[in-house]
Amino acid sequence: MSGSAGRHEIRRIRLEGGNDGGAIRIGATVRRAARAWTPAVHELLRHLERKGFAGAPRALGYDEQGREVLTFLEGETLGNRLVWPEWTRTEEALRQVARWLRDYHAAVADFTPPPDARWRVGGQWSPGQIIGHNDASPFNAAWHEGRLSGFFDWDFAGPVGAESDLAWTALSWVPLHARRVAELEGFRAFDRRGERLRTFLDAYGWHGDPAVIVREIQARMSARARDIRAGAVGGDPLYAKLLRQGRAEDMDRAVLELEDFAW
Template sequence: MAKTRLEGGNDGGAIRVGATVRRAVNTWTPAVHELLRHLEGKGFAGAPRVLGFDDEGREILTYLEGETMGNRLVWPGWTRTEDTLRQVARWLLAYHAAVSDFVPPRDAAWRGGGRWAPGLIIAHNDASPFNAAWHEGRLAGFFDWDFAGPITVESDVAWTALSWVPLHSRRVAATEGFTDFDARPRRLRLFLDAYGWHGDPGAIIKEVQARMSARADDIRRGAARGDQLYAKLMQRGFAADMDRAVQELNDFADARKD
């Protein structure tokens, strides 16, 4: 059976074998598998299925059919349409419904740390265009659940909006091909409306800022302790870009105004 190394990802190492994906096992893999099995039991179609392990000890997941970002620097057009923005919001709403009653094992270890408690959900935490599969004009779902972990629903809504509105720094967004910055307040409202969020959009902006600041700190700490992924992210300026985005969002137009 043909084997293909899949493009993209900062960790690398994912291999496609037929209709499956093989990936190295990590300390968080058992917890992620519990989550994915729960989603399968709920009939949630927007995530891979767990198929076990191969002879090399790698996890086996189903392959989500569709176009992906791969190694492209400029994002494809489908990532920026309003229809896609609505589809992502509806995927997130359906995911939250499916995961709402998931109680992870007490000893579950998540890559980002933290412990689940009542009132939290286990989120993908990286449901960005980099991990999306786009098939025949529809969002097939998200792969690469390595960063799954416990957060609030509000935080998950905010973190997903960050990637898709987008709410990152102008420098990063422009590099990725988005320059219509005046449209961002309207796009944020569209995303929140499609999700059914009835809270204050300003709270979403504040949550984005809080999470980006925390993420930048995580990258710096991880790089300092020798984590190869975080060292790579640090070298590529991810932490500095997040700091810049936090500052820029202080001047973000009020999302409640036209």
Template sequence: MGHMIEERRLPGGNTNGAVRVGDTVRRVPGPWTPAVHALLRHLEEAGFDGAPRALGFDDQGREVLSYLAGEVVGTARPWPAWVHGDDALRQVAGWLRDFHAAVADFVPPPDAVWREGGTWRPGLVVGHNDAAPYNAAWADGRLIGFFDWDFAGPVTPEWDLAFTAFSWVPLHARHVVAEDGFTAFAERPRRLRLFLDAYGWDGPAERFLGIVRQRVNASADGIRRLAAAGDPAYRKLVDHGVDRSLDIAVEELADFAAE
């Protein structure tokens, strides 16, 4: 008699929750899934091991990905203190630097569809666009990689870098990051420089903060636009005030240099 491998629901996932089956993850695909799988196959061929492998589709039509074994911050607040340590910040910046190097020569399929749109052209990379603490896997204090590549799409490297800094320095609104367990606001300018140095971005912090503000504004506007168009996942975000928190973050970043 054949035995069924148990399916376990994974924590998180705003829209199409993932289940773990053995050492794979199964998720309901979207129109963007073929383009994301092309990206993940490129990363595999490039020898980049900080991302899941795309393993096709199962008999229920779900996408199949390799499971990144490790600890995740999950949904509990505040997050573990190590999430906001210098070591995690350095490792995340190093991961992003290596990922951008691995993806630099990826040319998406001509029919690629990305969840939040965008058209690739030379000079852009297909960024992760959501390399935040809730999408990271860790083992013994080491960053294994990032999962949930649904928001991957063509951007400038700085655009991807801006969201990652926003999430990890962190540069989000004070009330949001305080809930996550971060209150060392006076440390943020030093942590931002540490992050940029570890990535290898050597421009002035002020110019980078301008990019962060543009990136966060675009994120808030995108949430409102997609909610207005009737997307239930984005309507939920608006109901929870996520777009408003992003607006507050942009306002606060105007005074960031004075911290």
């Protein structure tokens, strides 16, 4: 191979992070194993592309190995770091994530999934619901030069109320998880969580009672803990891994701690 050809060879990079098999970057694309819900997710991403929504990858179909092909979102990610980088804890990040979610909900509001759409979570869509990201956490965020590029990993997208998607996103960014979990991730300002939640909700444009959001977080965490346990028993490798990691127990603990959440 000539020197010129070597310089133009497309690099293959295994991306860090993820609980569900990982992904490979090839040039400006990401390749991931296709699943039963992938066609529905691609329909969603194509809708977002038609709406001009920039904060999500584009669906490019499948490669010769049957993997889904997506565009790469440029930016720093958490990868496998146990302590999260400082940008995940700033008020500016809170506001940017909230505005991203507001704009996403506006873009997806008129999306009607195909009747045969299969989602990983959420069951069948019905009018009045949206297809939420359902996992817009720092684990799936790309941060580039002080700005949120968007969110990747849409595997948990599925039918949900917009308020529920808002609550689930607030959970990891405020954060409102169990104190033990937040401390391991590097968060210590527990006395400011009420203020941070209000900042997040104001940036989104939600002006209801914050207690409603906290109650929704509790309900969703209880449901997710049940899903993890049931999925693990049913043989789902991702849920089995999450159960071994203690995720269900951490969610149970967070639900109890939020009973005494101070504003």
